[in-house]
Amino acid sequence: MNSFIFRTTTWVLGLFLALAGPALAQSDATAPPKQSTATAPGTAPAAAGGGGDQAGIAAGDALFKANCTQCHAVNEKVVGPALGGISKRRSISWIIPWIHNSAKVIASGDDYAVKLYNDNGKQQMPAFPQLSDTDIKNIVAWIGSQEGGATAATAGATVQNAGAADGQAASGDAGAAAGGYTDILLIVLVVVLIVLVVTLAIIANLMKDVLQGRKDLDGRDVETLNQRFDWSGLYRSPVLRGIVGVVFALVLLYEGVQSVMAVGLTQGYQPTQPIAFSHKIHAGENNINCAYCHTSVYKGKSANIPSANICMNCHSQIKTESPEIKKIYRAIERKQPIQWVRVHNLPDLAYFNHSQHTVVGNIQCQTCHGPIQNMEVVYQYSALTMGWCINCHRETPLNTKGNAYYDALVKLHDKSNSAVPFTVSSNGGTECAKCHY
Numbered sequence: 001m002n003s004f005i006f007r008t009t010t011w012v013l014g015l016f017l018a019l020a021g022p023a024l025a026q027s028d029a030t031a032p033p034k035q036s037t038a039t040a041p042g043t044a045p046a047a048a049g050g051g052g053d054q055a056g057i058a059a060g061d062a063l064f065k066a067n068c069t070q071c072h073a074v075n076e077k078v079v080g081p082a083l084g085g086i087s088k089r090r091s092i093s094w095i096i097p098w099i100h101n102s103a104k105v106i107a108s109g110d111d112y113a114v115k116l117y118n119d120n121g122k123q124q125m126p127a128f129p130q131l132s133d134t135d136i137k138n139i140v141a142w143i144g145s146q147e148g149g150a151t152a153a154t155a156g157a158t159v160q161n162a163g164a165a166d167g168q169a170a171s172g173d174a175g176a177a178a179g180g181y182t183d184i185l186l187i188v189l190v191v192v193l194i195v196l197v198v199t200l201a202i203i204a205n206l207m208k209d210v211l212q213g214r215k216d217l218d219g220r221d222v223e224t225l226n227q228r229f230d231w232s233g234l235y236r237s238p239v240l241r242g243i244v245g246v247v248f249a250l251v252l253l254y255e256g257v258q259s260v261m262a263v264g265l266t267q268g269y270q271p272t273q274p275i276a277f278s279h280k281i282h283a284g285e286n287n288i289n290c291a292y293c294h295t296s297v298y299k300g301k302s303a304n305i306p307s308a309n310i311c312m313n314c315h316s317q318i319k320t321e322s323p324e325i326k327k328i329y330r331a332i333e334r335k336q337p338i339q340w341v342r343v344h345n346l347p348d349l350a351y352f353n354h355s356q357h358t359v360v361g362n363i364q365c366q367t368c369h370g371p372i373q374n375m376e377v378v379y380q381y382s383a384l385t386m387g388w389c390i391n392c393h394r395e396t397p398l399n400t401k402g403n404a405y406y407d408a409l410v411k412l413h414d415k416s417n418s419a420v421p422f423t424v425s426s427n428g429g430t431e432c433a434k435c436h437y
C-alpha cells in the first residue's frame with residue numbers, strides 16, 4: 001500500500017512540474033525583451049548639434065520659415081527631402097551655391113546634384129540669390145539645432161507632436177507587453193490550480209481507501225467516511241434561491257434600462273471614410289488649423305467639410321503618387337464631390353450653432369469633439385444628447401466682461417442670487433425654444 005501511495009505521489013508531482021515548468025520559464029523569457037522595446041521609442045535622444053550662436057540660430061529659424069517651409073521640413077520629406085543631417089551629408093561649400101542657384105549646380109554636372117534632382121521627380125528648387133553666405137550658414141545651424149527632436153529649445157510644433165505620438169505608441173506597447181505578461185501568469189495560475197485540485201482529489205481517495213481497509217473504526221467514523229455532499233439540499237435552500245433570483249432580476253433591469261437609454265445614441269460612431277484622411281497627420285503632426293479646412297466653423301451655424309480644391313492646395317505637390325491622394329484627383333476629374341460619411345448628426349428638431357459656441361462661448365473644438373488631432377479616423381466623442389447640452393449650459397459661466405449688453409442682466413442676477421455664477425442657463429440657455437424650433 002505504502003509503495004502505491006509513493007508511486008502516485010511522485011507521478012502527480014512529476015505531472016505538476018512538467019506542466020508548470022515550461023509555462024514559468026516561458027513567462028520569464030518573453031517579458032524582458034518586450035519591455036525593452038517598449039521603452040526604446042519613448043526616450044528622446046539628446047539634442048545634437050545645437051549650442052553655438054543662439055542669435056544666428058534664431059535668424060536661421062526666421063529665414064527657414066520665410067523661404068523653405070513650404071517645401072522642406074527637418075525630419076520628413078515634404079516637396080524636397082528632409083534636411084536633417086544636411087551638414088553631415090554635404091559640405092557648406094556645396095550647400096551655399098546649391099541654395100543660391102541649384103539649377104546651375106545641376107547643369108555643372110555635379111553627380112550628387114544630378115542624382116538628387118532625378119530622385120525628386122526633376123522638380124526645380126527655386127534660386128535664392130538674395131540670401132547671403134551668413135544667412136545660409138544660419139539656416140544650416142538652425143537645422144542642426146532641430147535634429148535632436150523634441151528636446152531642442154526652439155523645436156517646432158511638428159517635431160514636438162511627433163515626439164508625443166512616439167510616447168503614446170510607446171505606452172501602448174508597454175500596455176500590450178504588460179497585457180501579454182498577465183495573460184501568461186493567468187494561464188500558469190489556472191494550470192497550477194487544476195493540478196492542485198487533481199492532486200487533492202487523488203490524495204482524498206487514497207486516504208479513503210486506506211481508512212476503509214481498517215477494522216477499528218466506530219459507527220460515526222464510518223458514517224463520516226461514507227458521507228456524500230448533499231447537492232439537492234443546496235438546490236432546495238430558499239435563501240440561495242432568493243439571492244439568485246434577486247441578482248438575476250437586477251441584471252435584467254440594468255441591461256434593460258441601458259438598452260432603452262441607448263436608443264438613438266450614436267456615441268463612438270466611427271464610419272470608414274472613402275479616403276483614408278487622417279486628422280492625426282493634418283491637424284496633429286502638421287498642425288494645420290481646423291478652420292483652414294472647416295472654413296465656416298467660426299462664422300456660421302455649421303462647420304463645413306472641405307471641398308477637394310482645399311486638399312489640392314497641398315496635394316498638387318505632396319504625396320502625388322499615393323493611391324489615397326489619387327482618389328482626390330479622380331473626384332476632381334469626374335467633377336464629383338468626395339462622398340465623406342457624416343459622423344455627427346443632431347436630429348432636425350434641435351438647433352446648434354458652431355459660431356455661437358466657438359467664438360462667442362470661446363469653447364475649444366476638443367471640449368465637444370475630443371482629441372481630434374490624435375484621431376486617424378474621426379469618431380463621435382460626445383453623446384450629443386439633450387442632457388449633454390443642458391449640463392454644460394448649467395455649469396458654464398457666461399463671459400460677460402466688457403459686454404454692455406449683459407450689464408443689466410448680471411446686475412439683476414446678482415441681486416437675486418449672487419452666490420451662483422451667471423451661467424448660460426441663467427441667460428435662458430435651458431429654455432426649450434432656444435434649441436427647439
Ligand code: HEC
Pocket residue numbers: 063064067068069070071072079080081082083086089090095098099102116117118120121122123124125126128139
Ligand atoms: C518650391 C520648393 C522648394 C523650396 C521653397 C526650397 N526647396 Fe530645397 N529642395 C527642393 C527640392 C525639390 C529639392 C530636391 C532637389 C531637386 O529636385 O532639385 C531640394 C533640395 C534641397 C537641398 C539638398 C538636400 C539634400 O538632401 O541633399 C537643400 C540643402 C535644400 N533644398 C535647402 C533649401 C533651403 C535652405 C531652402 C530655403 C531657403 C529651400 N531649400 C527651399 C525644393 C524646394
Ligand code: HEC
Pocket residue numbers: 273277279282283288289290291292293294305306340341342343344345365366369372373377378
Ligand atoms: C486638412 C483638412 C482638415 C483639417 C486641418 C481638419 N479637418 Fe476635420 N475634417 C476634414 C475632412 C476631409 C473631414 C471629413 C472626413 C472625416 O470625417 O474624416 C473632417 C471631419 C471632421 C469632423 C467630423 C465631421 C462629421 O462628419 O461629423 C470633425 C468633428 C472635425 N473634422 C473636426 C476637426 C477639428 C476639431 C480640427 C482641428 C483640430 C480639424 N477637424 C481639422 C478635414 C480637416
Ligand code: HEC
Pocket residue numbers: 076077078275276277278281282286288293306307308310311312313314315318319322323324325328
Ligand atoms: C496644408 C496642407 C494640406 C492640406 C490642405 C491637405 N493635406 Fe493631406 N497631407 C498633408 C501632409 C503634409 C501630409 C503628410 C505627407 C507625408 O506623410 O509625407 C498629408 C498626407 C495625406 C494623406 C496620407 C497619404 C499617404 O499615402 O500617406 C492623405 C490620404 C491626405 N493627406 C488626404 C488629404 C485630403 C483628403 C485633404 C483635403 C480634405 C488633404 N489631405 C488636405 C498636407 C495637406
Ligand code: HEC
Pocket residue numbers: 290291294297298301302303304305344345346347352354357358363364365366367368369384
Ligand atoms: C459645444 C460643442 C461643440 C464645439 C465647441 C464644436 N463643435 Fe463641432 N459639432 C458639435 C455638434 C453638436 C455637431 C453636430 C451638429 C449637427 O448635426 O447639426 C458638430 C458637428 C461638427 C462638424 C460636422 C459638420 C456640421 O456642422 O454638422 C464638424 C466638421 C465640426 N463639428 C467641427 C468643429 C470644429 C473644427 C470645431 C472647433 C473650431 C468644433 N466643431 C467645435 C458640437 C461642437
Ligand code: HEC
Pocket residue numbers: 346350351352353356357360361363367368384385388389390392393396397398399424427428429434435
Ligand atoms: C461645452 C459646453 C457646451 C455644450 C456641450 C453645449 N453648449 Fe450651447 N452654449 C455654451 C455656451 C458657453 C453658450 C453661451 C455662448 C454665449 O456667450 O452666448 C452656449 C449657448 C447656446 C445657445 C444660445 C443660448 C442663448 O441664450 O442665446 C444655444 C441655442 C445652444 N448653446 C445650443 C446648444 C445645443 C443644442 C447643444 C447640444 C447639442 C449645446 N448647446 C451644447 C456651451 C455649451
Ligand code: HEC
Pocket residue numbers: 264346347349350384385386389390393429430431432433434435436
Ligand atoms: C440646450 C439645448 C436644448 C434645450 C434647452 C432643450 N433641448 Fe430638447 N433636445 C435637445 C437636443 C440636442 C435633442 C436631441 C437629443 C437626441 O437626439 O438624443 C433634444 C431632444 C428633445 C426631445 C426628444 C425628441 C425625440 O424625438 O427624441 C424632446 C421631447 C425635447 N428635446 C424636449 C425639450 C423640452 C420640453 C425642453 C424644455 C424644457 C427642451 N427640450 C430643451 C436640446 C435641447
